[in-house]
Amino acid sequence: MRDAVIAVWRSPTGRIGLVLVVLVALFSLAGPFVIPFEPNKLDVLHRFAGPTALHWMGTDNLGRDLAVRMAVGGQIALGVALSTIGLSLVGGTLLGIAAAYAPAQIERAILVVFDVLSAFPPLIFALAIVALLGPGLDKVIFILAVTMVPHFGRIARAQTLSLKQAPFLDATRVLGASAARLVLVHVVPNIMGPLVVLASMDIPVVITLEAGLSFLGIGVPPPRASWGGLLHDGYTNLTQSPWPVTFAGLMLMLATLGFTLFGEALRDAIDPKLRASP
């Protein structure tokens, strides 16, 4: 893993990606502490201000400082992305491994579940859930995680199937290892490579999905600042000030670009290594 990150640093695009990711993360985490404004503090007298020394990114339609709201939005974006991917990675991997080892009927059932889940476009699914249960951050994470389970599950299953024949699994079984040990200690670490790459390449996807849901109003509900929400508010008030849309769009773009470049470099770093074992 460490060699992979070093390899990413060596690749020019990977380095750019890594730097962008670190900058966005730092800004999002440290922003609210450094910037002397509350994200939800209204200051209607100074609304739609442009960037100044006081408000680095200006203010939004209710006079709230944009910079600190961008930072909070970043926290939400990253938080949603990591929790969503974390949940779907774990869920998908377990189901995928189970499918690879289960008897034919159970495997088929799991694959059908995957197919059904992939058939739902995330936005439609989101509309349905929100209609039933109301909006909320946790609902967003749930929706996105569920729709991404098949994504990881199918890869996990394919990787496990090709690993099943490996002599070292037989050897460990002969030593007396239990099924749990075989899966956790021997199968999972050896299939994680492609899954980790997939996960890192999915981060920008989830960020965009969350922004999209929030933009439509079915994601993170206001007044919490999410990038999608900021885009929405900025868009409806575009004639008053271009700054909110500009900065929100820029933040979103830099974050997704950064993670995409990083993920691709990681994939390139891990792939040849997988094949390079003598």
Next chain:
Amino acid sequence: MSEPLLKIRDLSVHFRTSHGIAQVLRNVSLDLGRGRAVGVVGESGSGKSTLAASLLRLLPANLALLDGTIELDGRNLLDLPAAETMALRGTRFAMIFQDPMTALNPVFTIGNQLVELQRAKRPTASKAELRERAVQMLARVGIADPIRRLEQYPHEFSGGMRQRVMIAAALLTDADLLIADEPTTALDPTIEAQIVALMRTLHDEIGGTLLLISHSLGLISQLCDDVVVLYAGTVVETGPMAELFRNPLHPYTRALIACEIADDVTRGDKLASIPGEVPDVTRLPPGCIFANRCPDVVPACREAVPELRAFGPDRRAACSRI
């Protein structure tokens, strides 16, 4: 004695690796007599696969050095431009690989492949003519029902059958030189015995020149007229097969022969082996390459690389202690 078909003189091949320059072959010289079967004895690390690859100019990209001459009919193959080298493959040289599955294209029928490969030498022949030659050659290598087999795909043949197809393919090229690189290593013993007998019969009948590369002394003794012993990138001994095996000169050859398990060995007998490991060709020791494992070593051995000296009209060995 006619001119050798192929004369290799001072062939050196080095590769660039992450640990430095690997001097895989160093000043290798050998002659392939016309119509003779020459066996190159090589274990792991001997450089035998690089030798075969050099003849066909199929060397990998990290080549650091390619020196020396490989003369075919007086022309140095290493000087030839790429196009001419390609033209040689499949017309003057043919090769049989260790794993026939990877040498045959899985998506074409055997018939298709056997016909196409003949076109290099017979560009104007009709398809029917080439098919007929293919059928006859399949029958000759012992494949029953050859006409039906032409329509089959490589995966429909067993390992032994695929190797027979490879031999048929090589013979169909009418090449002057057949290079076989560990042709029976992947086969079961009873199948290997059949392929060996086939190769011997065909060599006697057709009289082509064979270069057999193998780690198996037994195989080489069954098929070859002359032997070249390759150790860690250099030639340490050459000579006619029976004489070399009956009276080996070089300590490595002697030790290798001693490792063969004799017929009277039973349970519990201690087996001979050569202690130590093949030296790292990126960090060559000074002096004789076999010094660190040689039972007869003296300090002088580590000072200079012994020359390949003559010990009679056909015998050469690179050892200062003989």
Next chain:
Amino acid sequence: MQPDLVQIQDATVAFGRVKAVDAASLAIQPGETVGLIGESGSGKSTLARLLVDLVRPSAGQVRFDGRDLATLDGPARRAYRRDAQMIFQDPVASLSPRMTIGRLLAEPLQIHGLDRAQAWPGVLELLRRVGLPETVLGKYPHQVSGGQARRVGIARALVLRPRLVVADEPTAGLDVSVQGDLVNLMTELQRDFGLTYLLVSHNLNVVRAMADRFAVMYLGQLIEVGPAQTIFTAPAHPYTQALIAATPRLDPDRTQSHTLLAGEIPNPNDLPPGCRFQTRCPLADAHCRAVEPPETLLGDGRTVRCHKPLV
């Protein structure tokens, strides 16, 4: 005579319609080495895997120390693992790629709940016995040479101090100049640890140097079983004879005449009635093609499955 350590009785292993092992019976005495010989498709690997519970018989029994393996419950089965271990054919591939050698050697102790502090000196001793330096403990399988990986595999198989060790093609891929070392090592280990070996191989030369008895397999059946020397000097089954003749031998004077077998190994899906060897046997007659030969006991203690044994 001691009671058998292992008793395989009429064991059959079927995969679909194909019987990889067909009604095979074999007994292994404590301390002996049995060479299980055969070519591809003989079923020898499957038979070997029966002994380490990687495969269960579809019929027949496999008994260890008198106990039928099929009757063992979970904990008893796990305890059995401490008695029977396996050395695999591909040394590097049989080691988990993301674990260091040290972890790989400690794993058997972990699995069986053995006190690591107490048992570790024994593991280090094993490492020394197989000729590996302690520096190898921190390396990963792809970082050690094939020869070293092979020795790691042997050491790991012995960590639990088993009584039976199944070795699958122990010298496959090894140069002749180093295989002697490995064979000598295995013989010494057998003596020092009181091991019983089942050697699976198609290399008769290596098996000869280690085995007390041969068990020759062809298409799922044991066709000749008996003392190694006796079989080697005077094989009873025509297939054994052909296999012995086919073993490559340094023969500068080309004195050997080869009993060549005609034809290929038949498709196990499509077996003819009668003796399975009929398609390639030089002696096959009408009786051979109609009736399957039963296991016959010869005067010298061998069993053969042939209507016309050579002895």
